[in-house]
Amino acid sequence: MSSSREKQLRQEKIGQPDPKTAREAQQRKQEKRSNILYGTIAVVFVIVALASLIWRSNIIERSATAATIDGEKYTAAEVNFFYQNAYRNFYNYNYYYMAYGLISLNTNADLKDQVLTDSDASMLGVEAGQTWHDYFVDQALDQMAAVQAALKQADEEGFTYPAGVQAQYEDNMDSLKASAAASNVSVDQYLAGTFGSTMTEKVYGEQMYRALKYDAYTSAYDDSLTYDNAALTAAYSADPNSYDKVAYESVTILGSAAGTTDADGNTVDPTDEEKDAAKQSAKDAADEMLAAYRNGKKLEPLADANEKATYNNNDGTIYSSGDVLSEWLFDDARKAGDSAVLESGTTYYVVVFHERFRDEYPTIDVRHILIQPAAGELSEGDEGYEDEQAQLNADAKAKAEDILAQWQAGEATEDSFAALAMENSSDGSKYDGGLYTQVYQGQMVTAFNDWCFDASRQPGDTAVVETTYGYHVMYFVGEDLPRWQAQVSDTLKNEDYAEWVTALTADVSIEKNDSGMKYVG
Numbered sequence: 085m086s087s088s089r090e091k092q093l094r095q096e097k098i099g100q101p102d103p104k105t106a107r108e109a110q111q112r113k114q115e116k117r118s119n120i121l122y123g124t125i126a127v128v129f130v131i132v133a134l135a136s137l138i139w140r141s142n143i144i145e146r147s148a149t150a151a152t153i154d155g156e157k158y159t160a161a162e163v164n165f166f167y168q169n170a171y172r173n174f175y176n177y178n179y180y181y182m183a184y185g186l187i188s189l190n191t192n193a194d195l196k197d198q199v200l201t202d203s204d205a206s207m208l209g210v211e212a213g214q215t216w217h218d219y220f221v222d223q224a225l226d227q228m229a230a231v232q233a234a235l236k237q238a239d240e241e242g243f244t245y246p247a248g249v250q251a252q253y254e255d256n257m258d259s260l261k262a263s264a265a266a267s268n269v270s271v272d273q274y275l276a277g278t279f280g281s282t283m284t285e286k287v288y289g290e291q292m293y294r295a296l297k298y299d300a301y302t303s304a305y306d307d308s309l310t311y312d313n314a315a316l317t318a319a320y321s322a323d324p325n326s327y328d329k330v331a332y333e334s335v336t337i338l339g340s341a342a343g344t345t346d347a348d349g350n351t352v353d354p355t356d357e358e359k360d361a362a363k364q365s366a367k368d369a370a371d372e373m374l375a376a377y378r379n380g381k382k383l384e385p386l387a388d389a390n391e392k393a394t395y396n397n398n399d400g401t402i403y404s405s406g407d408v409l410s411e412w413l414f415d416d417a418r419k420a421g422d423s424a425v426l427e428s429g430t431t432y433y434v435v436v437f438h439e440r441f442r443d444e445y446p447t448i449d450v451r452h453i454l455i456q457p458a459a460g461e462l463s464e465g466d467e468g469y470e471d472e473q474a475q476l477n478a479d480a481k482a483k484a485e486d487i488l489a490q491w492q493a494g495e496a497t498e499d500s501f502a503a504l505a506m507e508n509s510s511d512g513s514k515y516d517g518g519l520y521t522q523v524y525q526g527q528m529v530t531a532f533n534d535w536c537f538d539a540s541r542q543p544g545d546t547a548v549v550e551t552t553y554g555y556h557v558m559y560f561v562g563e564d565l566p567r568w569q570a571q572v573s574d575t576l577k578n579e580d581y582a583e584w585v586t587a588l589t590a591d592v593s594i595e596k597n598d599s600g601m602k603y604v605g
Contacts, residue, residue, distance in 0.1 A: 150600030153229050154592050160603035161282040165291040166224035167604055168279045171195075174220070181207075189216055195605060217605050224604075225594050231298040233588040238301040248515030249296045251506055257289055282603055305584060309577045316572045320442075325403040326575070327568050330413045331438040332401070335373060335387040336394045339366030339430040363430050366392065370425045370432035377423060383436065409433055414440070443567035447522040448536050450561055451501055454511040455484040456554035484548045484555035491546070491557075501546075501559045510554070519561070522570040532556060 150160040174189075181187040188201045195217035205212035210219065238245075264274035275283040311319075320327055341354035341362035354362070373386045373393075387395035404410040408428040412418070418437050426433040457476040462469040487508055494500050502517025509518050520528075523536060529551045535541070535558055545560040565573060 148600035148603055149597045150604055151225055151228070151597060152593075152595040153225070153232055156232060158228065159282075159287070160600045161284065161287040162291055163221075163224055163228070163601070163604045164280050164282050165288060166227050167220055169295075170220045170223040170227065174223075195220065221596075221601070221604060225596070226589070229589045229592045229594055230585055231294055233592055234298050234301050234585075235294065237588065238297070243301055243304070245297055245300050246516075248506065248517075249293075249300050252296055252515045253289075253293050256292060260285075260288070280605070302581075302585070306577055306581050309580055311573055311576055313569075315576070316569050319572045319576055320568065324442075325414050327571050328414070328440055328442050329400045329402055330440050331399045332413055333383050333436045333438070334396050334398070334409065335370075335383055335434040336396065337366045337370050337373075337390065337432045337434070338392045339363035339432060359430075366430070366432050367425070367427070369393070370434050373434045374423060374425050377434065377436065383434065409435060413437060443524070443571075445525065445567055446563035447524050447565055447567055447570045448541075448560070448562070449519070449521045449564050450523060450536050451498065451505060451518040451559040452511065452513070452520070452532075453484070453487055453501075453505045453509040453518050453557040454554055455480045455487070455508065455557070456510045481548065481550070481555050484557050488546060488548055488557050498544075498559065498561065504557075518559075522564045524567050524570070529553065532558075536560070 148160050149157045150163040151158045175182070175191065178187055178189075182189055182191075186203075187207065188198070188204050189195075190198060196215055198216045200208070200210070200212055200214055200216060200219060202212045208219070210222075260274070261271055264271045267274055269277075271285040272283070275285065275288055279288065339362050341358045343354055344352045346352050369390055369392070373383070373390075376386055377383055384395045384397075387393040401410075401413070403414050408426050412424065412426055412435065418440065420437065420439055422437040424435055426435060457473075457480040460469070460472045460476055462472050487504055491501055491504055499517075502519070505514050505518030508514075511518065513520060525537060526533060528536065531549050531551045535547060535549050541560050543560060543562040545558075547558045549556045549558050564570065
């Protein structure tokens with residue numbers, strides 16, 4: 085939150101009596117009226133004054149019914165929780181699309197004044213012509229419908245929520261209170277600056293807890309989905325390009341013509357003749373390079389001899405639809421040793437195919453407890469900074485080693501390790517007992533990755549591993565599906581999960597209430 089917004093929140097006087105109403109009350113007190121009349125006027129004043137207090141404390145906005153989902157009413161504040169989360173999640177996932185103008189959303193303008201373009205609608209799979217505000221309202225209500233339906237089904241099944249739900253709820257609320265205190269405002273004021281004036285600690289806590297329960301229940305369903313080898317093989321065979329990789333060498337030769345500068349320093353664009361000549365020169369260079377390669381020369385030194393050429397040695401590239409190079413490499417007819425010159429615009433590729441393969445190595449399951457060094461008091465460049473950092477790192481390492489020793493002195497089981505992760509880890513996986521499943525090569529930072537994929541690794545192995553994030557107390561659970569099978573399984577899970585969630589809300593009715601919906605956003 086900005087400092088100006090914090091100041092504004094601190095200066096708000098919630099519930100202060102309206103000066104005009106106070107003056108009118110004083111005038112009425114001075115009038116000579118009968119007791120009955122005076123009593124009636126007094127009651128009217130109380131109602132007016134109370135209405136002013138309610139309005140200024142946003143009770144009406146918070147409590148106004150904004151939507152009804154299958155008969156269950158939701159206030160504007162409750163809808164706002166999901167609305168703001170939908171908006172923030174969209175921003176986080178689509179920041180680069182927005183930055184490059186591929187999505188028209190402008191975060192500095194009123195969402196109610198911005199209409200989705202045809203391109204926006206096509207990308208998001210919605211109808212064009214609606215405002216971004218309407219889009220996020222629909223996203224919020226759809227999510228609320230899914231949460232309501234899922235939690236109802238969970239209750240009917242007698243689903244037992246994992247301990248991580250309560251732990252994450254408590255941590256989130258503690259973090260919220262700490263952030264508000266650091267900003268020198270109340271929790272409600274802090275939330276108002278983040279989620280809008282309707283939000284309160286009570287509403288936030290309730291809806292966040294519902295969201296956490298929803299995530300736990302749906303995650304449990306996702307984890308329950310398994311597929312046998314026949315199903316995985318069939319899905320792979322139906323779309324091998326999505327899972328295979330290729331190894332190849334290539335040289336990229338640019339055939340674009342450079343502009344020139346005239347006597348006045350102005351840039352002069354190349355002529356059509358110059359463009360054609362540059363492209364032809366690149367083609368000739370590519371053809372000569374391919375001929376030299378086929379006569380026994382190596383590509384890399386050939387590329388080094390041409391200032392417009394760049395050599396690449398790729399040992400695991402995935403398929404990209406529509407890309408000239410990718411389409412040639414993933415052609416079913418491709419054989420080891422095939423070579424060619426490929427054209428893409430003004431660029432030419434000299435390419436040599438080596439092999440097509442899928443990742444057969446096993447993924448791994450691992451638990452960890454992350455211990456991060458505490459924040460220091462000194463800034464980089466201050467005298468003693470390096471010594472302070474060294475001590476903080478040493479303290480974090482010692483704590484990690486103490487936790488490992490504590491585990492070893494106890495039951496020394498996977499479950500006891502998970503319990504320690506819940507208590508001590510700084511990583512978000514703590515709420516799942518520090519568990520990461522189906523980890524693949526290169527997914528984690530180097531030291532973490534190397535420990536997990538050490539050829540000698542055995543189930544139950546432990547260690548303290550240092551990374552740029554801090555010290556990790558490691559517990560090796562074991563090997564999981566081969567990488568390609570894990571990928572196929574993820575695809576099938578995504579499809580089945582989406583169908584399941586759609587079915588949950590297929591018959592759910594959603595009604596918007598304009599009188600309350602106007603306070604959303």
